[in-house]
Amino acid sequence: MDAIKLRRSIRKYDLSKKVPYDTLVELCKYASYAPTARRQIDKEYIIVDDEKVIEKMKNLPHGSLSYEDCNTYIVMVAKDPKKLYIAGMEPIDLGMAAENVMIKACELGLGTCYLGVYPNEERMKQFNSLFSMKDGDFVFGVIAVGYPLEENKEWDKFDPKTVHHNKY
Numbered sequence: 001m002d003a004i005k006l007r008r009s010i011r012k013y014d015l016s017k018k019v020p021y022d023t024l025v026e027l028c029k030y031a032s033y034a035p036t037a038r039r040q041i042d043k044e045y046i047i048v049d050d051e052k053v054i055e056k057m058k059n060l061p062h063g064s065l066s067y068e069d070c071n072t073y074i075v076m077v078a079k080d081p082k083k084l085y086i087a088g089m090e091p092i093d094l095g096m097a098a099e100n101v102m103i104k105a106c107e108l109g110l111g112t113c114y115l116g117v118y119p120n121e122e123r124m125k126q127f128n129s130l131f132s133m134k135d136g137d138f139v140f141g142v143i144a145v146g147y148p149l150e151e152n153k154e155w156d157k158f159d160p161k162t163v164h165h166n167k168y
């Protein structure tokens, strides 16, 4: 199974089932295999599976997926850029790590949907407040993880015209 090709943003989940905590930790482990600038440890994770916390997330801004549509989330936390060797690279590191989570989840038969927080200032303010972020660390993005009621199926977005050879 080519999970990279199959992964899709899933917005309908079976709320009667919950992804086991250990599986969610395993997904965070896969995030840590992503490349990081100068090997810096610039991210942490908050596994959210408590409906009281999700209830609070429901009031936060979101895109097409509403927070009540899934019962488990991995919140990607970026460390304060001031604490890093190279500030400014962490959004790239975090983005790559998030993709690892989603591809591994797809391989496990799970569904995911990435919900952007950074760099939207309004979303960052509200998520940072909800999770009482401190010391300059901030919520970067949120990944819904659950048992999909939609299919992870290939959507070929590739346009060969976007590939250039030696010049643009």
Ligand SMILES: Cc1cc2nc3c(=O)[nH]c(=O)nc-3n(C[C@H](O)[C@H](O)[C@H](O)COP(=O)(O)O)c2cc1C
Residues within 6 Å of the ligand: 007, 008, 009, 010, 011, 062, 063, 064, 065, 113, 114, 115, 116, 117, 155
């Ligand atoms: C930075 C970023 C932010 C996103 N934010 C949201 C969001 O807030 N809500 C949502 O439902 N989907 C969100 N998505 C998912 C995109 O809508 C989705 O990836 C896109 O439509 C392509 O579909 P696919 O993931 O099935 O290939 C986001 C994706 C990215 C990369």
